[in-house]
Amino acid sequence: SKWVYGFGGGRAEGRADMKNLLGGKGANLAEMANLGIPVPPGFTIPTEVCTYYYSNGNTYPAALIEQVAEALNRVEEIMGAKFGDAANPLLVSVRSGARASMPGMMDTILNLGLNDVSVEGLAKRSGDARFAYDSYRRFIQMYSDVVLGVEHHHFEDILEEAKTDRDITLDTELTADDWKKVVGKYKDKVLAQLGAPFPQDVHDQLWGAVGAVFGSWMNQRAITYRRLHDIPEIWGTAVNVQAMVFGNMGDDCCTGVCFTRDPSNGDNDFYGEFLVNAQGEDVVAGIRTPQQLTKHGRELQRSDLPSMEEVMPEVFRELNAIRHKLEAHYTDMQDMEFTVQQKRLWMLQTRTGKRTTNAALKIAVDMAREGLITRKEAIGRIDPAALDQLLHPTLDPKAERNLLARGLPASPGAASGKVVFSAEDAEAWVKDKKEQVILVRIETSPEDIGGMHVSQGILTTRGGMTSHAAVVARGMGTPCVAGCGEVRVDYAAKTLKVAGRVVSEGDVITIDGGTGEVFLGAVPTVQPELTGDFATLMEWVDTIRILKVRANAETPTDAATARKFGAEGIGLCRTEHMFFAPERILAVREMILAANEKGRRTALAKLLPFQRQDFTDLFNIMQGLPVTIRLLDPPLHEFLPHTDAEIDEIAAAAGVEPDAVKARNASLHESNPMLGHRGCRLGITYPEIYEMQARAIFEAAVQVSRETGRTVTPEIMIPLVGAKKELDILKASIDKVALAVFEESAYQLKYMVGTMIELPRAALLAGQIAESAEFFSFGTNDLTQTTFGMSRDDSGPFLEVYRAKGIYEHDPFAQLDQAGVGELVKIASERGRAARPGLKLGICGEHGGDPSSIAFCQSVGLDYVSCSPYRVPIARLAAAQAAL
Ligand code: ADP
Ligand code: MG
Ligand code: MG
Numbered sequence: 001s002k003w004v005y006g007f008g009g010g011r012a013e014g015r016a017d018m019k020n021l022l023g024g025k026g027a028n029l030a031e032m033a034n035l036g037i038p039v040p041p042g043f044t045i046p047t048e049v050c051t052y053y054y055s056n057g058n059t060y061p062a063a064l065i066e067q068v069a070e071a072l073n074r075v076e077e078i079m080g081a082k083f084g085d086a087a088n089p090l091l092v093s094v095r096s097g098a099r100a101s102m103p104g105m106m107d108t109i110l111n112l113g114l115n116d117v118s119v120e121g122l123a124k125r126s127g128d129a130r131f132a133y134d135s136y137r138r139f140i141q142m143y144s145d146v147v148l149g150v151e152h153h154h155f156e157d158i159l160e161e162a163k164t165d166r167d168i169t170l171d172t173e174l175t176a177d178d179w180k181k182v183v184g185k186y187k188d189k190v191l192a193q194l195g196a197p198f199p200q201d202v203h204d205q206l207w208g209a210v211g212a213v214f215g216s217w218m219n220q221r222a223i224t225y226r227r228l229h230d231i232p233e234i235w236g237t238a239v240n241v242q243a244m245v246f247g248n249m250g251d252d253c254c255t256g257v258c259f260t261r262d263p264s265n266g267d268n269d270f271y272g273e274f275l276v277n278a279q280g281e282d283v284v285a286g287i288r289t290p291q292q293l294t295k296h297g298r299e300l301q302r303s304d305l306p307s308m309e310e311v312m313p314e315v316f317r318e319l320n321a322i323r324h325k326l327e328a329h330y331t332d333m334q335d336m337e338f339t340v341q342q343k344r345l346w347m348l349q350t351r352t353g354k355r356t357t358n359a360a361l362k363i364a365v366d367m368a369r370e371g372l373i374t375r376k377e378a379i380g381r382i383d384p385a386a387l388d389q390l391l392h393p394t395l396d397p398k399a400e401r402n403l404l405a406r407g408l409p410a411s412p413g414a415a416s417g418k419v420v421f422s423a424e425d426a427e428a429w430v431k432d433k434k435e436q437v438i439l440v441r442i443e444t445s446p447e448d449i450g451g452m453h454v455s456q457g458i459l460t461t462r463g464g465m466t467s468h469a470a471v472v473a474r475g476m477g478t479p480c481v482a483g484c485g486e487v488r489v490d491y492a493a494k495t496l497k498v499a500g501r502v503v504s505e506g507d508v509i510t511i512d513g514g515t516g517e518v519f520l521g522a523v524p525t526v527q528p529e530l531t532g533d534f535a536t537l538m539e540w541v542d543t544i545r546i547l548k549v550r551a552n553a554e555t556p557t558d559a560a561t562a563r564k565f566g567a568e569g570i571g572l573c574r575t576e577h578m579f580f581a582p583e584r585i586l587a588v589r590e591m592i593l594a595a596n597e598k599g600r601r602t603a604l605a606k607l608l609p610f611q612r613q614d615f616t617d618l619f620n621i622m623q624g625l626p627v628t629i630r631l632l633d634p635p636l637h638e639f640l641p642h643t644d645a646e647i648d649e650i651a652a653a654a655g656v657e658p659d660a661v662k663a664r665n666a667s668l669h670e671s672n673p674m675l676g677h678r679g680c681r682l683g684i685t686y687p688e689i690y691e692m693q694a695r696a697i698f699e700a701a702v703q704v705s706r707e708t709g710r711t712v713t714p715e716i717m718i719p720l721v722g723a724k725k726e727l728d729i730l731k732a733s734i735d736k737v738a739l740a741v742f743e744e745s746a747y748q749l750k751y752m753v754g755t756m757i758e759l760p761r762a763a764l765l766a767g768q769i770a771e772s773a774e775f776f777s778f779g780t781n782d783l784t785q786t787t788f789g790m791s792r793d794d795s796g797p798f799l800e801v802y803r804a805k806g807i808y809e810h811d812p813f814a815q816l817d818q819a820g821v822g823e824l825v826k827i828a829s830e831r832g833r834a835a836r837p838g839l840k841l842g843i844c845g846e847h848g849g850d851p852s853s854i855a856f857c858q859s860v861g862l863d864y865v866s867c868s869p870y871r872v873p874i875a876r877l878a879a880a881q882a883a884l
Pocket of ligand 2: 337
């Protein structure tokens with residue numbers, strides 16, 4: 001079989017689409033050679049050899065040695081030099097290159113093929129001993145470090161000493177004799193460290209380097225990187241062996257990196273940097289200040305150093321032509337590496353360039369307008385998750401900042417405010433003192449909702465990316481830094497401490513939920529721009545996508561944000577969120593703690609006008625778009641009073657003894673409330689609760705329909721259904737309320753009653769349930785909890801271990817578990833639609849805003865996804881990509 005793929009001299013055996021076999025670097029070197037772009041000749045040992053190596057006890061296929069020798073011969077012919085020759089030596093680089101670019105891999109080795117004899121040959125032929133010995137010392141250092149394991153710093157020390165002795169600062173100022181001495185000392189060092197001399201046989205050098213590339217596939221850095229980036233071990237890496245060209249032969253030589261467009265803002269400007277008389281990674285290593293490629297770039301950077309366009313105009317023109325050629329060929333922005341040897345240009349690498357999200361948008365939209373790509377391709381180019389950065393205020397990059405601590409980037413956006421330590425204080429400070437606050441808590445709980453809502457930002461010292469604070473903050477679009485462990489909160493003293501610094505209540509801090517950073521004082525922010533390229537791309541997105549996108553929203557602010565971001569309705573209005581406001585919580589508690597139905601009805605009557613107003617507001621903002629309202633869902637304990645003062649207050653409001661309230665409070669205690677008295681079970685046991693909510697919905701719908709002339713069609717959703725009978729009972733009571741309201745108001749409208757599918761039983765019995773339910777919405781947060789038998793709030797610590805051990809690949813609360821939970825979604829969809837053709841299907845919960853989960857939703861044929869308002873654009877884009 002074929003174990004070696006040659007390239008160079010105007011042709012190649014590989015192609016760009018052979019990345020799996022040749023790795024990214026090798027495939028693109030071959031492609032460039034085929035395009036007639038000057039590429040130093042060489043050959044690629046494919047990833048298959050790596051796979052062979054590891055499945056055959058670290059040995060090579062028998063034919064490899066011979067095929068490498070033949071390929072090397074061809075390179076020698078093209079270059080007119082011989083590997084290991086004393087008079088005219090061919091030098092090569094050995095470069096690793098996996099399918100995906102992988103920083104964990106072996107560093108490139110340059111100038112391989114030099115030894116004590118060939119270095120003299122190189123010196124004579126080039127007429128430049130300084131260059132020859134500079135190359136040799138680079139080789140010894142790299143090879144010793146990367147292949148032989150002699151640490152870098154040994155060589156750095158020797159070089160520093162040499163420069164100090166000569167009283168100079170730049171490497172380029174060392175003479176041939178200086179480098180000769182350095183080379184001698186390097187070799188002594190290797191001998192002392194290893195007890196063996198630096199290898200002089202060039203074939204030993206070559207195979208040593210090839211072995212080191214394959215060996216590096218299994219080093220710890222690479223393994224860790226692969227785990228973090230989901231790169232399978234069986235992919236393996238390729239090895240590229242390539243004739244050296246020299247950027248360090250004098251002042252008509254250079255080496256550099258460049259991008260076909262500006263990777264920071266996406267402008268169609270040639271952008272790049274280079275260093276004269278330098279080699280390899282000198283530009284990246286920052287040993288000298290690099291020069292700009294273009295005059296324009298030099299002006300932008302206010303650099304005193306002349307640009308390549310100015311000092312090497314012909315080479316620059318050639319490079320610029322290759323820039324256009326490569327970009328047109330690959331139809332995407334390229335990141336390229338090049339070297340100029342005595343005014344002759346050589347391309348050493350090209351690949352798709354990394355870019356900021358803003359640049360990605362601009363480049364995609366520009367390229368579609370230029371006709372280089374289609375609009376569909378433009379849509380496919382943007383990472384939906386990356387859009388998040390653009391939708392929130394961010395810190396002004398020019399602003400000064402004083403870093404205090406670092407936590408998890410739990411919800412993006414930046415915000416400043418005065419520190420408060422409780423949700424009540426947050427509400428009081430905002431309402432009474434008109435202050436802007438940052439709520440600082442060890443962790444948050446559902447009763448903090450009100451305070452979280454009015455805060456500019458939330459900082460917690462405990463909990464992860466799916467902690468209550470993180471999930472709720474993301475839902476609200478409020479910046480949040482979670483799990484900031486270095487911060488110590490003292491609730492009693494109302495202070496937080498970090499690294500000896502104390503911040504008291506009322507002091508101003510700034511949090512950046514996109515980076516997890518916390519700053520002392522106010523750092524100015526800049527507002528997101530939702531116009532221009534972003535708006536253009538989103539327009540295109542909406543012409544492609546099939547899935548509708550709705551938002552989870554309860555408050556007028558959230559609903560308005562959702563509309564601004566293009567939501568096509570509300571997919572989940574969690575009515576319990578409306579109950580935590582201070583003027584309502586008392587009535588809610590009174591209702592829960594009432595001894596009988598009469599007591600409950602009295603309390604519910606107080607809530608009705610509030611609830612009616614809530615829905616009136618939502619219907620008005622949504623202007624006839626569908627609104628799905630979920631009736632009361634959470635375990636009652638979330639509303640229970642904690643303090644004696646709170647209990648006394650309720651007792652007074654209800655006109656009963658505090659002890660009676662206390663007793664009732666105690667009797668409502670549940671040991672496992674998430675699986676307890678919640679969801680439709682509340683509606684079954686206390687029908688008057690859902691009756692009140694239904695009445696509020698219908699009265700609001702009638703009012704808004706009448707006033708605006710735009711008919712509202714409410715979608716009423718019953719949570720946590722496990723049996724058709726539950727739904728039948730509750731639907732009957734909702735229908736009764738509807739009839740009553742329509743009669744009272746002499747107004748009729750359509751409405752739907754449906755259910756959330758969030759219990760495995762409901763998914764399995766979806767056929768029966770669909771006989772009564774007019775729509776399903778998959779509540780995948782709870783469905784994940786109930787399918788895994790695992791609580792979202794408690795799973796953080798062990799899920800880490802599970803993921804490390806490869807038991808679950810992803811956090812199932814962040815990314816829908818397609819194999820398990822997804823299977824239930826599929827079953828329920830099929831059985832539901834079999835019973836009721838055209839049954840409307842949606843998903844709410846965190847997964848509704850996760851791109852990979854959205855693709856899944858499309859594949860099982862859901863009608864819409866619903867997500868938090870700030871994720872609406874992300875979901876729109878992900879839905880379009882799922883439809884491409
Ligand atoms: P990385 O994967 O880290 O980018 P590369 O294999 O691209 O590593 O090598 C790094 C640098 O080494 C290149 O950008 C180039 O400057 C230099 N280099 C590699 N091969 C050669 C060569 N054959 N001739 C001259 N320079 C080379
Ligand atoms: Mg490179
Ligand atoms: Mg639920």
